Amino acid sequence: MKKTALISVFNKKGIVDFANQLKELGWDIIASGGTFKTLTEAGIKAKDVASIVGGKAILGHRVVTLSREVHAGLLARDINEDHQELKQLGIPWIGLVCVDLYPLKEEINNPKATTESVIEKTDIGGPTLLRSAAKGQRIVVCDPNDRQLVIDWLKQEEPNRNEFITQLAAKAEKVVADYCLTSARFHSQGNNEGVIAEKVLTCKYGENAWQTPAALFSHGSDDPLALDKFKVIAGTDPSYNNLCDIHRLVQTVTHIAAAFDLNRGKIPNIAVGVKHGNACGAAVGSDKNEVIKNMVNGDKRAIFGGLVITNFEIDQETAQTLISYNMPEGEQRILDGIIAPSFVDGVNSFLERKTGKCRLIENKALGSELGQKSLDSTSAFRYVRGGFLAQPNFTFVLDLNDPDLEKVTQATERQENNILLAWAIGSTSNSNTVTLIRDGYLIGNGTGQQDRVGCCKLAVNLRAKDAGHDTNGAVAYSDSFFPFVDGPEVLAEAGIKVILASKGSIRDQEVIDFCKSKGIILYLIPDKKARGFFGH
Template identity: 35%
Template structure:
C-alpha cells in the first residue's frame, strides 16, 4: 500500500518543493481547493479530497475534509487488527503525513475595517480537526503545521530516520499551535474582563542568556499582536543582545517615560527610577535626570521621549549605560553613541496610546491577574485640605512627582523641584523610612522641594520629617483614618497638602 500525504495549507510558502520531495519519496498526495491547484500547476500529480471521500466540497468550502474516509485514515491504530480490518472493509487507506496550516484568523483580526463576517469565516474548523487527529496519532502519522519544518522532515524521510521522537515533537508543536489559535478565537468572543477560564498566549521573541541570575534559564515572549510602547516592537540598532534584567528595567523605563508629554528623560536601576527630568528640550531634560542621582545612573537604562540629538548624545556617551531607548537618533548622535561597542540602542515609537491591558504576576501554583495601573486623573480631581494652598510652580512639581511615584516600589516617596527628581525612597517597610531615604539623598537640595507619596500617611511622622527638611508641599492619595493628624501637622508648619484620591501601590 502506497504512503499518503494530505496537504491543505493557507500559507503556501515552500509547499510545492515539499510536495515534489514527497512524490520523489513515493508518497501519493491528497489535497484541497487552492492548495490542490498550486500543486498541480507546479506539475505535481495530486488527487482531490473529494476523489477519496466520494463527496464534493460544499457550503462554500466549509465542509471538505470532515469525512470518515479522511479521519479514519488518520485515527486508525496501525498495530490494531480490528482497526486494520475496518479500514479494509470500507476501502480506506491510512494517511501517513498531514501538512496543514490554518485560516489566517490572527491576520484577519489585524486588518483595518474588517467585518465580523470576515472574522468568522477565517475560523478554521476542518484544518484544526485534521491537525489534532494527526497529532493524536503521532505514533503512525507525521503532523506538520510549520513551513520551517519542511526541509528537516524531507531529510528525515530521505535518511529513513522519521522516528517517533520527531513525530512526537511535531505533535507537541501542533497542539501548541491549535491552543494558541483557539485562545485568540476565545479572546475575540469573550467580553468578560475576568472570565471563569483565563487563557492567554504568547509568541517567543528570543531565548535569553540567563534570567535574573546566571543559574536561571529564561526566554522573552510577546503578545500575538503588536503592542505600542512595547520592547517587543523595538528595533535594536546597536549593541549586545538584551538580557532578562535589561528587559525588566527597560520596560520599567518605558512605563515611566510614557507619563510625560513634554521632553523628558528617565534613568532606571533595578526597575526603580533613579532620576527623572523634564524640560523644554531633551538635552536639558537629560541633564536633570542625570544630576538627580549621578551615582546610581552608572550602569543604568535611559529612556527619552524625543529624538536624541548630538548634544544629548555627548552627555549620554560620558556615562556608562546599558541601554538607551528613544523614538529616534540623529546621524550625529548615532555616530557618537556607537563608539561604545556594547551599549544597546533601541528605537521605539512613543506616540502611541497606552494600552489598558492586564498585568500577570506568577505565584506558586497560580497567577494573579489585574488591570495595569493606568487610571488617569486630572488636576480638576485634586482637593486641597490644608490652610496653605500650593503655588502654581509647586503644583507643577507635585504633578510631575505624582507621575513618578506610581512607578517606584512601595513604600515610595519622591522629592522633586523644577521638574526634576531630587530624592527617591523606594521599597521600604514603612513610609517614614522611605521619606528619610529620599530626604537624605536630596541633601542640601531638599529645602523648597515637594514630596509625593504613593499611599496615604497612616501617621503624621512623614509630614514632620518633611517639615524638618524644608519641604513646602505634599501630594498623596488621602484616605487614612488619621488624615486629620497629617493635615494638622501641615498647618503647623505651613505646608500645602494635595489629595489625589488615587493610590499607587507597586509591589
Template identity: 30%
Template structure:
C-alpha cells in the same frame, strides 16, 4: 465520558508517503513541497496552497478529490471530513482502525503541514468585529491537534522554520522520521494551538467586558472562570535574573507599543533584566505626552533613579540625570519623543545599557552605533497609559491576574484638604511627581521640583524610611554636584499610598517639601492634615492608590 485505551507500540521510523499541506503563510512552502515531491511524497492540498504548488509545476491533489466534497461556505468547510480526520487519527497498527480505513477508502497522512489564519495579526492591526471573527481558524486547529495526538504515526509541522528540519530528518533516515522527532513537532504544535486559543479567548473576553461596561459602567467587572494565556517566542536568553535560571521572552500582546514590539537597531541581545527594566522605563515615560514637552526616565532595577521634563530631550536628560547620577550608571534611558544627535552624544557619555524611544534620527543612530554593546530600541509610538489590559504574576501553583494600573492624574478628581492650596507651580510639580510615583516600587516617595525628580525612595518596608532615604540621596547628589543645600528644599512630595501616621509627612517637612500629593484614606487622615497645616504645607488627596510590588 469514557475513553477507550489501547496499548500500542510507537514505531520508531515512519516513511513519508503522503503529505497534507494547507497554509496561510506561503513562505517557503512551494520549495518545501517541491523537495518532498522529489522524494516521492504524494502531496494533498487545499485552496490557495494547492494553487501555489500546482502553479510551480509540482504535482498536487486537491483535498476535495479525497473527500468527494467541495469547499463550501466561503471555505469555512473544506477539511472537516471523516476522510481527512480518519487519515490523521488512525492507529495504523490497530486492526479495527486499519479495517475502517480500508472499508471507507480513507488515505493516511504521514506529514501534515498546517498553520493558522492570522488571528493575532488581524487583532494587532486594529480590526474589529466580523473582520476578526473570520480569522478564527476552525479546521486548522482540528487538523493540528489530530495529527499531534497521533504523532506515533504523523509528523505535524506548524512553523515554516521547521521545513529545513523535516528535509534533513528524512534525508538522514532514508525518507522516514523518527519517533523522537515527531514528539518534538507534536509538542510545538500543541503549544501553538494553545497560544492561538489564548489569543482568541483574550480578545473575546475583552469584547464581552467592554460591552458589559458600556451597558452598566457602575457594574463590577466579571471574573471569568477560566483564563488562558499564551505567547510567541521572541528571544531565548542565556539566563534569567541570575545565571542559574533559564529564561525566554514571549510576546503576548503585539498591539501595545513597548519592548515586545520595538525594533532593536543595534547592540548585543537584551537580557532578562534589561527587558524588565526597559519595560518599566518606557511605561513610565509614556505618562508624559510629547505635546507637553520632552521627558526622559532613567531606570535601574525597575525603579526610576531620575525623571525630567524639558524644552528638549537633552535638557530633560540632564534634569533626570541630576537626580541620582551614581545610580544612572548602567541604567536604562527612555524617551517620550525622538532621540536626536545632541541628546545621543550626551547619553553615550554615561555607561548605559539600553536607550528606548519612539524614533531616532539617522545622526543619533550613528552616534549610538559607535557604542557596540549599547542597545537602541525604536518603538514607533508610546503605549497609552489609559489603555486597559491585564498584568500577570506567577505564584506557586497559580497566577495572580489584575487590570493594568491605568489611572491617569488628569482624569482624577483632586481634592485640596489643607488650609493652603498649592500654587500653580506646586500643582504642576505635584502632578509630575504623581506620574512618577506610580512607577516606583512601594513603599514609594518622590520629591520633585521644576519638572524633575530630586529624590526617590523606593521599596522600603516603612514609608517614613522611603521619605528619609529619598531626602538622603538628594542631599548626596547635591553635595557631589557641588551645590549648596539639598534640592528637596522647596520641592513637592508624592506618596503612592496614604501616610498611616504623620511621621512620614514630617520627614518630608524636614526635607524641605512645601506641598504633598497622596491618595488619602487613612484612619489618621485628620492627624496628617493637621500636621500639614501646622507646617504650612498644601496637600492634595487623589483618592487613588498606586501600589507597585
C-alpha cells in the same frame, strides 16, 4: 508515492500563490469547500475534500474535514503496512497540511459578540487537522509567514527534515493550545486562565548566576512596546535583569507620557534612568540635552551602571552628555544600556566601554506611540507558589481636572507639571514610595519602605540631600495616604511646598490642617481610586 497537500484556510490571502508553487513542485492538492473554489477559480487544479470523504459538507459546513478518511491520511505511519492499507481504502497519504483557524479572538474582542457568534467562530476542524498532522509528523503550515519558508525548504530537497518538521509541529501545537485557552477563558468567564508563549531570547542566566536556564518568552502580542519588539543594535543581548529593568522603564516612561498627554495635550522630551527597577533619575523638558543633564543629576552615583530610556533620538551631543556630564575630567560614566527610538550613525563610538560596549537598544515606538494609549492594558500575571496571581494592569492616569481630586489650595501650572512627573515616577516605583521633584526632574525617590515617614526621610535625606539637591520648593508625591502627620512634618522641614497624596486615613484632617499651617499646597485624591501601590 504521490505528494499530496491538504489546504483549508479561512483567510484566502496569498493562498493561490502558495498552492501554485506546490503544484510546480509536483504536489497534488486537496482543498476544502471555500479554499477549493478559490483555487479552481484561479486556474489551479485541485480536488475537493468531499471526493475523499464520500460526500459534501454537512450541518451548515460544520463537518467538512472531520472524517476518518482525512485523518487516516494524516495519521498513517510511514511504513509499508499503513501505506498498503491506505491504498486499499483509496485514501491518499497527505504529506502537507496548510490550515489557519477561524478568527476566534477577533470575534471575542468584538463589542457586539454574543455566545452564539463566538461559537460560530470556534474552529473544530482546523485544530484537529493541525494536531493530526503534527502527530503524524507531516509538514504543518499554520502561519502564513511560514509558507515561503516551506517552499524554499522543499526546493532545497528538505534538509534537516526531522528538525524542520518538528519545529513546525511544535508551532502548530502552540497555536492550537492558545486557541483552546482563548475558548476556555471566554466560556468560563475568566475562571480559566493561562499563558501560552514562545521563547524569543535566551539569557546567559537569571537574576543570579546560578539561576539557569533563563529566557524571555513572548505570547505574540502586537503591542509595539512589548519587550520582544526592542532591537539590540550594539552590544550584547540584554540580561534577565536588564529585561526586568527595561520592563520597568517602559512602565515609567509610558505613565509620564500618558499624564502629560491627558493633562497638557502634548508630550515633552523624557529621559528616565533606572537601577534595580526603580527610577534613580528622570526629567522632562523641551531641550533634549538639558533633559539628559537633569536626569543624570537626579543621582549621579546611582545612575552609574544603570539603564536609560528616552523618547527622542540619541545623537552625538546627547550621547556625550550621558557619559561625561558631571564626571571628573578624563573619566566617563559607565551605562549598561540606552534605550531610544533611534541612534544616529557613529554614536556607539562615544559609548564604548573598556570591557564591552554599552548596549544600544532601539524601538521606534518610543518616539511615535507614547501617550495615553501606550499604557499596557493586558492582564498582569505574577507567579506565586502553586499558581499565579492575575489582576488588571496599572492603567490609572492622574487627571488634574478629576472632580474627585481635592485641591486644598491651588498649585501653579509649573508646580502641577512637577506633580504629574512625581506621580508617574512614584506610582511605578516599589511601594511604599515618596517621590520628590523639582524644576522638572527627580531629586529623590524614597522607595520600598515599610512605613510612610521612612519613605519621606529616605527621599529627603538619603536621596535628595545626599545627592546635593536643595529640596526647598520641591513637590512631593506619596503613593498612599499619610496615616500620621509625621510624614508631612519631615517634608515641611525640608521645605517641600506641594504634596500630592491619596486620602482615606482617619487622620486626613490632621494632615490637611498641618499643611495649611505650613503653607503647603495639598492635593488629595481618594485612595480607593488612585492609590499608587506598585511592585509587591
